[in-house]
Amino acid sequence: MLDKNGIAKRIAKEIKDGYYVNLGIGIPTLVANYIPDGINIELQSENGLLGMGPFPFEGEEDADLINAGKQTITTLPGSSIFDSAMSFGMIRAQKIDLTILGAMEVSENGDIANWKIPGKMVKGMGGAMDLVASAKNIIVAMQHINKAGESKLLPKCTLPLTGVRCIKKIVTELAVLDVLPEGGFKLLERAPGVSVDFIKKATAGRLIVEGDVPEMVID
Amino acid sequence: MINKVISGADEAIKDINDGATLMVGGFGLCGIPENCIAALVKKGTKELTCISNNAGVDDFGIGLMLQTRQVKKMIASYVGENAEFERQLLSGELEVELIPQGTLATRCLAAGYGMPAIFTPAGVGTEVAEGKEIRNFNGKDYLMEYAFEADFALVKAWKGDTAGNLIFRSTSRNFNPVMAMAGKVTIAEVEELVEAGELDPDQIHTPGVYVHRIFEGKNYEKRIEQRTVRTK
Numbered sequence: 001m002l003d004k005n006g007i008a009k010r011i012a013k014e015i016k017d018g019y020y021v022n023l024g025i026g027i028p029t030l031v032a033n034y035i036p037d038g039i040n041i042e043l044q045s046e047n048g049l050l051g052m053g054p055f056p057f058e059g060e061e062d063a064d065l066i067n068a069g070k071q072t073i074t075t076l077p078g079s080s081i082f083d084s085a086m087s088f089g090m091i092r093a094q095k096i097d098l099t100i101l102g103a104m105e106v107s108e109n110g111d112i113a114n115w116k117i118p119g120k121m122v123k124g125m126g127g128a129m130d131l132v133a134s135a136k137n138i139i140v141a142m143q144h145i146n147k148a149g150e151s152k153l154l155p156k157c158t159l160p161l162t163g164v165r166c167i168k169k170i171v172t173e174l175a176v177l178d179v180l181p182e183g184g185f186k187l188l189e190r191a192p193g194v195s196v197d198f199i200k201k202a203t204a205g206r207l208i209v210e211g212d213v214p215e216m217v218i219d
Numbered sequence: 220m221i222n223k224v225i226s227g228a229d230e231a232i233k234d235i236n237d238g239a240t241l242m243v244g245g246f247g248l249c250g251i252p253e254n255c256i257a258a259l260v261k262k263g264t265k266e267l268t269c270i271s272n273n274a275g276v277d278d279f280g281i282g283l284m285l286q287t288r289q290v291k292k293m294i295a296s297y298v299g300e301n302a303e304f305e306r307q308l309l310s311g312e313l314e315v316e317l318i319p320q321g322t323l324a325t326r327c328l329a330a331g332y333g334m335p336a337i338f339t340p341a342g343v344g345t346e347v348a349e350g351k352e353i354r355n356f357n358g359k360d361y362l363m364e365y366a367f368e369a370d371f372a373l374v375k376a377w378k379g380d381t382a383g384n385l386i387f388r389s390t391s392r393n394f395n396p397v398m399a400m401a402g403k404v405t406i407a408e409v410e411e412l413v414e415a416g417e418l419d420p421d422q423i424h425t426p427g428v429y430v431h432r433i434f435e436g437k438n439y440e441k442r443i444e445q446r447t448v449r450t451k
Binding site for chain 1: 318321340341396448
């Protein structure tokens with residue numbers, strides 16, 4: 001079973017040289033720490049920055065330079081800054097190659113819910129609805145099972161949707177799965193030490209297992 | 220040269236009356252019009268509709284106007300980090316319309332570009348789409364969303380000149396330029412106000428035509444919401 005950093009490490013292997021990538025809040029943010037050597041990418045922060053750098057050194061924080069999680073950050077050589085409309089313009093026009101975000105639920109036809117729990121949590125969708133509606137390549141980083149012990153990979157989402165038929169790949173602490181265009185979660189890889197049976201029990205939606213499922217390779 | 224300079228925040232907001240619709244620039248607490256918000260709290264203007272990406276935190280930004288119950292309706296994309304906001308929302312005291320962040324930005328842009336509506340895929344198939352017209356272009360569904368109409372836009376820039384031209388600094392730019400374009404009356408507060416001619420025309424982010432009033436703000440706190448650092 002993977003921890004959060006393990007999930008981030010596995011997702012980092014999906015990133016290709018030359019990608020512009022938008023990372024959501026939570027586990028997705030950790031992915032930036034594991035970009036393989038020799039892979040050059042630019043991170044987009046939807047508040048208006050391409051080429052997001054690491055956190056500043058202590059004493060060098062700049063209140064005017066934050067990411068979409070409102071954390072102090074830095075720029076890098078080649079960075080550019082723009083307004084919010086242009087930021088979502090480049091998202092809508094599919095100039096961003098990959099979006100990685102968290103989810104509360106994903107359905108077997110690729111629907112995602114991650115912004116609202118009626119009566120309990122009302123923080124808002126932020127940029128998530130824009131990202132999932134437009135991105136050509138979306139990876140969901142999340143726990144397979146929620147805190148109540150229920151599967152988050154469902155036949156149908158129960159929470160208000162963020163987007164429909166948009167998720168193609170999911171990486172959890174247990175597995176890497178593709179969401180097939182015709183529906184269903186196809187099991188691609190198992191986390192180290194996790195059995196196919198265990199993943200079956202943790203997946204409420206339709207799980208498709210073909211042949212031997214390899215273990216993830218994470219260095 | 221047209222002079223847009225006024226004395227300060229109190230004069231800038233003096234005709235913002237109860238029931239007005241305001242755009243408020245900024246992302247989180249980054250690039251917010253601190254002086255205008257403080258002046259509105261002092262003036263006690265009520266029943267406001269605020270269009271802003273966020274609602275500040277409990278004791279700063281728009282959060283200050285929530286504490287004093289000056290806001291009737293909030294149109295935003297993300298309102299976490301604000302317990303008073305959540306309390307007023309769940310108790311029904313505050314009307315809230317949550318909309319996708321790109322939709323928010325582009326509805327401002329449309330207003331500033333003189334376009335009545337936009338088409339966006341954000342929210343198709345979700346509760347955001349309820350009651351809205353859907354059009355299919357090239358096999359994909361898009362929602363029609365209207366340009367905002369705001370009585371006033373309150374924005375914060377880094378530098379501005381007496382003609383109302385604005386330059387923003389770093390990611391405090393965010394929603395400020397698009398809201399500046401969208402207000403019927405746009406009020407810009409700047410950290411440094413200079414004479415017309417001192418800013419390079421090639422470097423202007425917001426042309427003065429969009430700005431009706433400008434003043435140099437005071438005592439910027441520029442609070443950091445999440446101070447994250449690494450060690451040397």
